[in-house]
Amino acid sequence: MASVEVLFGDESLEVASNNEGIAVSGVDSILADSPSVQWAMRRGFTVGQILYVLSLDLPVPEGVLERLADDARGKAQGYRTHVWVDAIPERWLEPYARLKARMATDAPAGGLEVEKAQWDAEKVASVIRSYLNFGLRFQVTVAEHIATGELAAFTELSYELTDKTIVQRDTIVDPRHRGHRLGALIKIASLEQVEHDHPSARHVWTWNAEENTHMLAINAELGFTVSRFSAEMQKRV
Ligand SMILES: CC(C)(COP(=O)(O)OP(=O)(O)OC[C@H]1O[C@@H](n2cnc3c(N)ncnc32)[C@H](O)[C@@H]1OP(=O)(O)O)[C@@H](O)C(=O)NCCC(=O)NCCS
Numbered sequence: 001m002a003s004v005e006v007l008f009g010d011e012s013l014e015v016a017s018n019n020e021g022i023a024v025s026g027v028d029s030i031l032a033d034s035p036s037v038q039w040a041m042r043r044g045f046t047v048g049q050i051l052y053v054l055s056l057d058l059p060v061p062e063g064v065l066e067r068l069a070d071d072a073r074g075k076a077q078g079y080r081t082h083v084w085v086d087a088i089p090e091r092w093l094e095p096y097a098r099l100k101a102r103m104a105t106d107a108p109a110g111g112l113e114v115e116k117a118q119w120d121a122e123k124v125a126s127v128i129r130s131y132l133n134f135g136l137r138f139q140v141t142v143a144e145h146i147a148t149g150e151l152a153a154f155t156e157l158s159y160e161l162t163d164k165t166i167v168q169r170d171t172i173v174d175p176r177h178r179g180h181r182l183g184a185l186i187k188i189a190s191l192e193q194v195e196h197d198h199p200s201a202r203h204v205w206t207w208n209a210e211e212n213t214h215m216l217a218i219n220a221e222l223g224f225t226v227s228r229f230s231a232e233m234q235k236r237v
Pocket residue numbers: 103106107108169170171172173174177178179180181182183184212214215218
């Protein structure tokens with residue numbers, strides 16, 4: 001299976017955001033007209049998934065994160081957050097690897113064929129080393145279920161201290177712990193920490209599948225808006 005990701009749209013589309021998430025109209029027509037999508041289709045690729053490229057301006061206006069954190073904590077009693085930069089403590093590496101493997105099965109895949117991912121503690125540690133070797137910082141924010149000590153959720157950021165842009169990577173809540181606003185809680189804690197560690201950063205970028213209503217709802221609440229679109233295209237080889 002070969003995959004390509006092509007950028008095909010910009011903010012000229014109509015974007016609506018409310019408590020339900022982010023809704024965009026006009027994507028299909030831009031997709032059909034896009035030269036980059038047509039280029040890939042001529043080579044046998046088909047569109048498997050539409051991704052929204054979202055951005056959030058930093059700093060987040062005063063008081064917004066505090067208010068959202070208060071709301072989230074109302075449903076997240078019994079959990080606490082930890083933020084780690086450039087390393088994950090040894091005791092959390094295996095649980096982190098298990099939850100990381102679920103990204104391949106739990107995040108909506110649209111029409112894509114996604115292979116099951118193999119993760120273990122060594123692979124997690126080695127991925128972090130690669131970020132550091134590229135001169136990037138890697139921040140992980142997790143939620144711990146206090147009563148059991150389980151890893152309930154994590155979210156990842158990477159950034160360069162010389163760059164104003166932060167990249168928001170994987171976010172997942174273990175299915176046994178969903179519905180406690182942990183996705184919002186860890187993203188808020190992660191933003192608060194990065195605003196402190198990298199005060200000259202001006203944007204956070206992330207990508208969400210258009211059908212991922214739960215993640216989009218959280219991002220809309222935090223203030224992310226749609227900047228562009230991309231299509232994940234796949235071809236069987
Ligand atoms: C997106 C995600 C992190 C949100 O989890 P969360 O923080 O527990 O969500 P919330 O607490 O805000 O949930 C709000 C409501 O949606 C429900 N919900 C959340 N995620 C759900 C899911 N994947 N499927 C069905 N219902 C879900 C909750 O049960 C809750 O329902 P309620 O209001 O009736 O109690 C979680 O769905 C997830 O881990 N998804 C898989 C990974 C993924 O897609 N990551 C994003 C790509 S990077």
